[in-house]
Amino acid sequence: MDALGNPIRLILTGGQVADITQGAALVEAIPTEAVIADKGYDSDALVQIIEAAGAQAIIPPRSNRNSPRKIDWHRYKARNLVERFFNRLKQFRRLATRYDKLANRFNAFLHLACAYIWLL
Numbered sequence: 001m002d003a004l005g006n007p008i009r010l011i012l013t014g015g016q017v018a019d020i021t022q023g024a025a026l027v028e029a030i031p032t033e034a035v036i037a038d039k040g041y042d043s044d045a046l047v048q049i050i051e052a053a054g055a056q057a058i059i060p061p062r063s064n065r066n067s068p069r070k071i072d073w074h075r076y077k078a079r080n081l082v083e084r085f086f087n088r089l090k091q092f093r094r095l096a097t098r099y100d101k102l103a104n105r106f107n108a109f110l111h112l113a114c115a116y117i118w119l120l
Contacts, residue, residue, distance in 0.1 A: 005081030007114045012107045024049050034058050036079045088117050 002008055008030060011022045023046045027035055034056040042062045047069070050057040058076050061068035090096040092113045100106040 001082050001085060003078075005085050006118050007085065010107075010110060010114065012103055012110070020046065027053065027055075034075060036076060036082075038079065085117070089113055 009026055011025055013019065013022055018040070020041050020043055023037070023041050023043070027046075027050055032053075032055050035050045036058045039060050039062050042059050042065070047057040047059065056072070057069075058072055059069075060071050060076065089110075092109075094100070094109055095106075095113060098106065100109060
């Protein structure tokens with residue numbers, strides 16, 4: 001997402017696959033000052049990739065961490081733009097209920113819906 005809540009990159013995974021598996025691919029080659037994500041993306045490997053790119057990782061630590069990182073909670077509040085974007089996507093019934101059986105068709109409509117949202 002950019003600063004306005006518009007999508008920059010989408011990677012489709014299977015329903016049984018954790019989102020963090022694509023975390024590094026989502027942030028690579030995108031110049032940014034900070035990467036804001038939820039607790040599901042809290043891993044040392046992803047934080048190292050983000051910091052190696054020169055960005056600040058604003059990811060709250062999971063409750064089972066031995067040494068939690070410091071988080072800028074004021075900047076973390078901007079993550080609601082991501083939640084709002086996904087709520088806008090769910091207004092498309094075809095996406096919310098996953099009518100398409102093939103991943104490439106679902107991904108194509110997902111990109112079409114993102115373009116529509118971006119134009120609004």
